[in-house]
Amino acid sequence: MKPALAIIFIPLFFSLFAGAQNFRLPASSPSSRLYTYLPNGNAFSFANNPAALASVQQFSAGMFSEKRFMLKDVGYYNVAVAVPTQRGNFGFKGDYFGNSFLNETAAGVAYARRLGAGVDVGVQFNYYGVNAGGYGTAAAVTAEAGVVIHLTEDFRVGLHVYNPTSVKIGKEDEELPSIFNMGFGYQVSEVLFLTGTIEKVQHQAAAVTAGLQYNFDKKLFANGGFLTSTGAYYLGLGLIQKNFLLNASASIHPQLGFSPGLLLIYIKAKK
Numbered sequence: 001m002k003p004a005l006a007i008i009f010i011p012l013f014f015s016l017f018a019g020a021q022n023f024r025l026p027a028s029s030p031s032s033r034l035y036t037y038l039p040n041g042n043a044f045s046f047a048n049n050p051a052a053l054a055s056v057q058q059f060s061a062g063m064f065s066e067k068r069f070m071l072k073d074v075g076y077y078n079v080a081v082a083v084p085t086q087r088g089n090f091g092f093k094g095d096y097f098g099n100s101f102l103n104e105t106a107a108g109v110a111y112a113r114r115l116g117a118g119v120d121v122g123v124q125f126n127y128y129g130v131n132a133g134g135y136g137t138a139a140a141v142t143a144e145a146g147v148v149i150h151l152t153e154d155f156r157v158g159l160h161v162y163n164p165t166s167v168k169i170g171k172e173d174e175e176l177p178s179i180f181n182m183g184f185g186y187q188v189s190e191v192l193f194l195t196g197t198i199e200k201v202q203h204q205a206a207a208v209t210a211g212l213q214y215n216f217d218k219k220l221f222a223n224g225g226f227l228t229s230t231g232a233y234y235l236g237l238g239l240i241q242k243n244f245l246l247n248a249s250a251s252i253h254p255q256l257g258f259s260p261g262l263l264l265i266y267i268k269a270k271k
Helices: 003-019 050-055
Strands: 060-067 075-085 088-098 102-114 119-132 137-150 155-162 179-187 192-201 207-215 220-227 232-241 244-253 257-267
Touching (some): 050 088, 050 119
Antiparallel strands (some): 119 137, 155 179
């Protein structure tokens, strides 16, 4: 990164870090919200609530990449794996945001299981690190937990808390904010799914994320939604081919512009 660009980019990067923990979540992809409450889980189901991992029935792995606001120095990359077992389901994820000069990395291990016909619970432990070029590095370990309640076969609600103890990071003991959210998913029909989340980031006003997915047939679907925290909205088009799901998406931020993203998920076929 050129020094002149660094002067602009560093304050922007840290203002986003300090102001909104959820800013690093995908802007263009509905995966972190939409897939949480879908009836059939996949590798990205636990992105926003570890309890949703319990809904995964087959081994699943996926990757996501996003070019945030079309800036080459603000890339977001995410990989996730879900492994169902007889003793509960395990999930592994990794995130990278930024560039070689200034970046954030995260890795998480999750566990979830179904307690009964109507309740799923899950926990996750995360490593989070910040690298600021010649300014040094900082890291912290955080935890999160969640529950998903199946009110009916088609309607479920969830609660999730991230970093409830407000873990500190770095020599300056800067607080990583706690995040609380509650959401729902409603399978209206075979072709239409609705979801919504209310999220409260520490020291910020509550924000709403809403989305939907419409299946044209068994292979082709579209999704979309909006985020009140940024005023952005997203649209996506997806294709299911054998064991693979491909979702191309994009969001429009009212001030910062266009962010394209691409999601690829593999789901092992049932025996």
